[in-house]
Amino acid sequence: MGRKDARGPPGFDQGEGEMQYVFFAFEFEGRMLIHSPATDHISAGGPWLKYRGHLENISQNCLIGAINIENGEANKIKNQVTGEWGGVPQTAAYYRDQGVKWVVIGDHNYGEGSSREHAALEPRFLGGLAIITRSFARIHETNLKKQGMLALTFVNPADYDKIQPSDKVTIEGLESFAPGVNLTLIAKHEDGTQDNISLAHTFNEGQIEWFKAGSALNLVRYHAILNA
Numbered sequence: 211m212g213r214k215d216a217r218g219p220p221g222f223d224q225g226e227g228e229m230q231y232v233f234f235a236f237e238f239e240g241r242m243l244i245h246s247p248a249t250d251h252i253s254a255g256g257p258w259l260k261y262r263g264h265l266e267n268i269s270q271n272c273l274i275g276a277i278n279i280e281n282g283e284a285n286k287i288k289n290q291v292t293g294e295w296g297g298v299p300q301t302a303a304y305y306r307d308q309g310v311k312w313v314v315i316g317d318h319n320y321g322e323g324s325s326r327e328h329a330a331l332e333p334r335f336l337g338g339l340a341i342i343t344r345s346f347a348r349i350h351e352t353n354l355k356k357q358g359m360l361a362l363t364f365v366n367p368a369d370y371d372k373i374q375p376s377d378k379v380t381i382e383g384l385e386s387f388a389p390g391v392n393l394t395l396i397a398k399h400e401d402g403t404q405d406n407i408s409l410a411h412t413f414n415e416g417q418i419e420w421f422k423a424g425s426a427l428n429l430v431r432y433h434a435i436l437n438a
Contacts, residue, residue: 265328265335272332273298273314280375290376299336306337313360313381315373316343321350330354334425340381342395342409344370355417358425365392365408372405373397381409387421389414 274285274297281288285297289304296304305312314333320343321329330353333341340360344367354361360381364370373379376399383393395407413421423429 265331268328269332269335270299272302272336278375288375290378299332302333302336302338310337311339312337313340313342313379314338315370316341317370318344318367320344320346321353322347327353327356330357330359334359351412355413355420356426358421358423358428360411360421361413362393362395362409362411365410369405369407372407374399376400387413387418389418 276298277284278287281295286295287298287301288295289301291305291308291310302312304310320341329350334354334357338359340362341354342360342362342364344364346354346361346363351361362381374397377397379398380396381393382396383391387393393409393411395409397405397407399405419429420426423432
């Protein structure tokens with residue numbers, strides 16, 4: 211099998227110029243939107259850590275500490291496909307199983323406070339393809355890249371406020387994904403209007419290969435097969 215056979219994350223076609231998503235937008239318990247979503251909000255610790263060796267089980271804590279900006283409640287979000295309300299992990303898994311791509315919209319210093327890799331593993335396992343924030347905690351940003359996820363930031367942090375809970379979003383520019391070249395988020399609103407929002411990233415060439423392969427580990431596996 212040649213390198214050209216490396217595939218991206220489930221549902222990702224390397225030839226696509228556009229990818230359409232539903233998304234989750236959160237604030238965080240006890241914090242205003244201008245403050246930092248910590249790792250424990252993304253992947254709760256405590257008793258959940260007994261499931262560290264079982265990704266499916268520990269993924270049931272993914273973003274359950276986040277407050278949905280649409281209803282002010284924790285772990286209760288609207289499924290944009292069915293219209294039903296449910297928990298974050300269950301809704302994310304539904305999207306994954308239906309082949310629907312999804313992203314998270316986050317605030318400043320997203321992922322602060324811990325280097326725990328489950329905070330990146332869980333959204334990846336549940337079918338997430340991008341985390342779009344005002345800024346990242348450095349280690350969490352790298353962990354997301356290792357898992358084959360897009361870690362993107364708003365060029366203009368104020369654009370965070372343009373996205374509404376019922377929007378559908380499209381990410382353009384991935385057909386020519388390259389270091390130092392911004393991508394474009396198109397947020398399509400329910401009233402038929404849209405906002406075009408510039409997104410930055412810090413991917414280098416090697417990290418872009420992680421994304422195309424689906425994860426850093428996938429890329430290692432492909433090279434091992436090539437060299438066998």
